[in-house]
Amino acid sequence: MDKLTTLTLELAPPDSFDVSPAKASSLGPFLQGCLMEHVDSGYAESVHGLPFNPYSQHCVLDEQSGRLLWCIKALNDGAARAVIDPLRSVDSVSLRGIGKTFQVSKTTSESISLASLVDLLSGESVHKQTVHFVTPTAFKRKGSYEFMPTPRLMLQNLFMHYNQVYGGSHEVDEDVISYIEQHMRISSYNLRSQYFSHAMGEGRKIPAFVGTLTLSMTGPDPLKNLVRMLCAFGEYAGVGIKTSMGMGALKCLKPNKPRQSRGSEAIS
CATH class of the missing domain: 3.30.70.1900 (Alpha-Beta Plaits)
Incomplete structure (x- = not known):
């Protein structure tokens, strides 16, 4: 049976990038663009136009550490292979829309069964x-x-x-x-x-x-x-x-x- 998988990338903001909780969440569209750069085009085409996607992603600020947490969540095994697996080993994330690169300081993964x-x-x-x-x-x-x-x-x-x-x-x-x-x-x-x-x-x-x-x-x-x-x-x-x-x-x-x-x- 399918699993639901979460991949969390801890991102270190560049020194020139001031982060607030609201600004962290607004990075979502740019992170979606980064995600799509790593996803196979065939899979991207297969989910394009669906009323609901088999994955979600969002960004929040860990106010204690000052790091950004990029959370990618796959709702089935196919989405995990297509969306999460390509990101497991990345060491930096480039957001072309704002011209910033964030270093990945830590990556964690967890899953539950459906x-x-x-x-x-x-x-x-x-x-x-x-x-x-x-x-x-x-x-x-x-x-x-x-x-x-x-x-x-x-x-x-x-x-x-x-x-x-x-x-x-x-x-x-x-x-x-x-x-x-x-x-x-x-x-x-x-x-x-x-x-x-x-x-x-x-x-x-x-x-x-x-x-x-x-x-x-x-x-x-x-x-x-x-x-x-x-x-x-x-x-x-x-x-x-x-x-x-x-x-x-x-x-x-x-x-x-x-x-x-x-x-x-x-x-x-």
């Missing part, structure tokens, strides 16, 4: 789930950007992404989404707006948000476990639009991560 993710469906249920939107997140509906999250927007997006990657179609049953919506509400939140720029503050900006929120769930345990599993999937897939460009990175703050089938592996 089975361990699916096991959450039959595990112990919880009635609350807190999530952290790590990088700017937004949705698109009827041609317009939505930058206030709702349970429907979040869970429908995650469900469609999951079905696309593992079922070959992003279609979801509207009755299921409506049923989930009826049994969920946002019980608390700490969100703020943050634009996502395609070019480091220049050009088109996407209205988005970052922060945390807590979902409260009622209804039967299978429903709660489905939400739990989809949120755990979101830690790898991201949520919302442009997750391959650095948007929508998601972290679950309540214990719901499936057990890792393989320990973290330091590559360099």
Whole structure:
């Protein structure tokens, strides 16, 4: 069965490059360009135009070390071979769009089995789930950007992404989404707006948000476990639009991560 794989590259910024959390996340489009330089053109063509990609990537600032963490996440084995394997041994990352080169100081890799993710469906249920939107997140509906999250927007997006990657179609049953919506509400939140720029503050900006929120769930345990599993999937897939460009990175703050089938592996 497929594995979900995460590769994290710790990047040392050049001396002349001042980094903030917002600036770190805005590097996503440039890192996507770097990633595509290492990916086989046949694979890139095969995923081009898909409604949801089988990988995500984003960049965050480790404020303790001052290093940038570039996180690339593959949702199946094919994406891991195509997207992650070519980057395992790189010693520098050049972002042509801004004319900067970052040295790779450390590389780590970890994976979980898809089975361990699916096991959450039959595990112990919880009635609350807190999530952290790590990088700017937004949705698109009827041609317009939505930058206030709702349970429907979040869970429908995650469900469609999951079905696309593992079922070959992003279609979801509207009755299921409506049923989930009826049994969920946002019980608390700490969100703020943050634009996502395609070019480091220049050009088109996407209205988005970052922060945390807590979902409260009622209804039967299978429903709660489905939400739990989809949120755990979101830690790898991201949520919302442009997750391959650095948007929508998601972290679950309540214990719901499936057990890792393989320990973290330091590559360099």
